[in-house]
Amino acid sequence: MKHELRLYCEKTKLADLRDFLITELSHSKLTDVLRNELVLAVEEVCANRIIHTHGCNPSSHLHVKVHQYDDRIIFEITDNGEPFDILDYKTPDLKEVIKDRQKNKAGGGVGILLVKRIMDAIEIETHPSWYMVRLIKQLNSK
Structure with a gap:
């Protein structure tokens, strides 16, 4: 089974x-x-x-595909924006993030950490005209 969504780059579309x-x-x-x-x-x-990447520009869009197999689920997020290497991202110290939030009431900083903890594998593909993040979750076969 494979299904796809064209997602316009507006926060309301989440x-x-x-x-x-x-x-x-x-x-x-x-x-x-x-x-x-x-x-x-x-x-x-x-x-x-x-x-x-897209600055909430509604004329830009992402393609989100879901591939489901017996042993894994794969999500592919593709767009034509600038590459960002999620694999090379240095996760901030959680104590510092908490301290900053308490001081500044600012959010952010832990989303990629969550993605890395939830998914079993993250793959990046870049080409001159597109960028893709592939998120893979292995399923226990019991």
Whole structure:
């Protein structure tokens, strides 16, 4: 099974992404906790691309594909924005993030950490005209 969503780069469209992912994952035998974690990870990557890469420009869009197999689920997020190497991202010290939040009431800084903890593998592909993040979650075969 393979399904795709064209997601325009507006923060309000993240609700459409959640609905799409929940519908796609409802066909699998995932626990509610795992389903919610996967939605969170994909949403975090898409939100970063929408906000930081595309500046919430509604004329830009992402393509989100879901590939479900017996042993794994693969999410592919593709767009034509500037590459960002999530694999090379240095995760901030959580104590510092908490301290900064308490001082400045600022958010952010832990989304990529969550993605890395939730997913089993993250792959990046870059080409002159597009950029793709592939998130892979292995499923226990029991």
